[in-house]
Amino acid sequence: MHEFSVMSQMIEGIIEESKKWNATKVEEVILELGEFTMLGEEQLRFAYEVLTKDNILKGSKLTIVPVKGAIECDCGFKGDMSPSEDTPHRSVPILECPKCGNLARIVGGRECTVKNLRVVVPDV
Amino acid sequence: MGQAGFTSMHKVVTVEMEKDILAENRHLADHNRALLDEHGIKGFDFLGAIGSGKTLIIEKLVDRLKSKGKRAAAIAGDVSGDDDYQRFVSHGIPAANINTGKECHLDAHLVDHALDDLPLEDLDYLFIENVGNLVCPVDFPVGSHARVVVISVTEGDDMVRKHPAIFAFSDVIVINKVDLAQAMEVDPRILERDAKRINPGAKIIMMDARRGEGMDELVSALGL
Ligand SMILES: Nc1nc2c(ncn2[C@@H]2O[C@H](COP(=O)(O)OP(=O)(O)OP(=O)(O)O)[C@@H](O)[C@H]2O)c(=O)[nH]1
Numbered sequence: 230m231h232e233f234s235v236m237s238q239m240i241e242g243i244i245e246e247s248k249k250w251n252a253t254k255v256e257e258v259i260l261e262l263g264e265f266t267m268l269g270e271e272q273l274r275f276a277y278e279v280l281t282k283d284n285i286l287k288g289s290k291l292t293i294v295p296v297k298g299a300i301e302c303d304c305g306f307k308g309d310m311s312p313s314e315d316t317p318h319r320s321v322p323i324l325e326c327p328k329c330g331n332l333a334r335i336v337g338g339r340e341c342t343v344k345n346l347r348v349v350v351p352d353v
Numbered sequence: 354m355g356q357a358g359f360t361s362m363h364k365v366v367t368v369e370m371e372k373d374i375l376a377e378n379r380h381l382a383d384h385n386r387a388l389l390d391e392h393g394i395k396g397f398d399f400l401g402a403i404g405s406g407k408t409l410i411i412e413k414l415v416d417r418l419k420s421k422g423k424r425a426a427a428i429a430g431d432v433s434g435d436d437d438y439q440r441f442v443s444h445g446i447p448a449a450n451i452n453t454g455k456e457c458h459l460d461a462h463l464v465d466h467a468l469d470d471l472p473l474e475d476l477d478y479l480f481i482e483n484v485g486n487l488v489c490p491v492d493f494p495v496g497s498h499a500r501v502v503v504i505s506v507t508e509g510d511d512m513v514r515k516h517p518a519i520f521a522f523s524d525v526i527v528i529n530k531v532d533l534a535q536a537m538e539v540d541p542r543i544l545e546r547d548a549k550r551i552n553p554g555a556k557i558i559m560m561d562a563r564r565g566e567g568m569d570e571l572v573s574a575l576g577l
Pocket residue numbers: 401402403404405406407408409410437484485529530531532533560561562563564
């Protein structure tokens with residue numbers, strides 16, 4: 230439900246960054262999105278479309294790279310959680326270690342990171 | 354002096370940015386927690402469905418702490434209005450009100466501002482009531498020491514399955530209004546079972562906040 234405000238913060242940051250490089254245009258934004266965030270890809274794309282209508286990002290491509298959630302356990306296990314049967318469409322963080330059954334910690338999958346930009350800059 | 358062609362004067366480069374919007378909030382949350390630590394304050398944030406009983410539970414905790422000679426304060430987070438804030442004030446504790454306006458959740462920055470309005474030197478405990486919402490607050494920790502999620506049987510027995518993430522990221526899970534379970538034909542044990550499966554480490558407490566049932570368990574789960 231907060232995709233819009235997250236996206237507008239993100240775009241503010243991108244505009245600032247592109248100024249540093251004297252970019253004339255942003256061609257592509259590469260975004261890493263953790264599966265444990267409450268940010269929906271569809272809603273992010275919609276917000277992106279609306280918020281790039283009249284700025285340096287106009288017409289640019291948003292590439293979303295999904296990042297799998299990861300858990301870690303004292304027994305040494307580190308990796309994916311056991312998949313949950315109930316919710317095929319959304320990842321449910323289940324904190325039970327698939328190896329030993331003890332309580333595991335979430336160590337990945339909460340990111341919403343603008344990794345890279347592809348920008349057009351003057352060739353000097 | 355002819356233009357040498359647009360393309361030859363420009364090139365496309367890849368710029369590394371590595372900026373995580375959510376991480377910025379988490380960083381601010383750490384800052385809030387450090388501020389509480391500096392003052393020896395234990396902070397708890399209460400999340401949960403709309404009307405599940407968050408304010409009532411905090412009111413009861415505040416009264417208990419008062420009778421033990423401990424000093425608590427509360428931050429009320431609501432989309433608009435000051436109803437919950439006034440309820441906290443009526444218990445004679447310092448309180449701050451945050452209206453989130455368009456936003457559906459508190460964030461660490463808003464809480465940081467509210468902390469400015471509280472007499473941190475004079476406090477032992479701080480309760481932060483988030484906006485009633487089982488989705489958004491998951492992405493925005495505010496800097497408490499423990500998170501309590503409150504749901505009630507009146508929302509149905511599928512609440513946990515529908516919003517699993519919030520239960521995975523909480524320390525204490527309160528299943529409130531068990532007094533209404535029969536009338537609602539909802540079995541609170543289903544909620545308990547689902548919560549346990551998603552977060553086996555969380556304390557799960559059955560509560561009737563009106564009558565104070567389950568309050569002892571909550572007090573000990575929070576170490577109050
Ligand atoms: N029967 C019953 N009613 C309860 C219980 N806990 C709270 N209530 C009632 O439920 C209503 C909502 O309680 P609040 O404490 O305002 O709930 P809240 O979660 O703070 O609500 P919002 O801040 O608006 O999301 C009030 O009328 C409470 O008296 C309970 O255990 N049993």
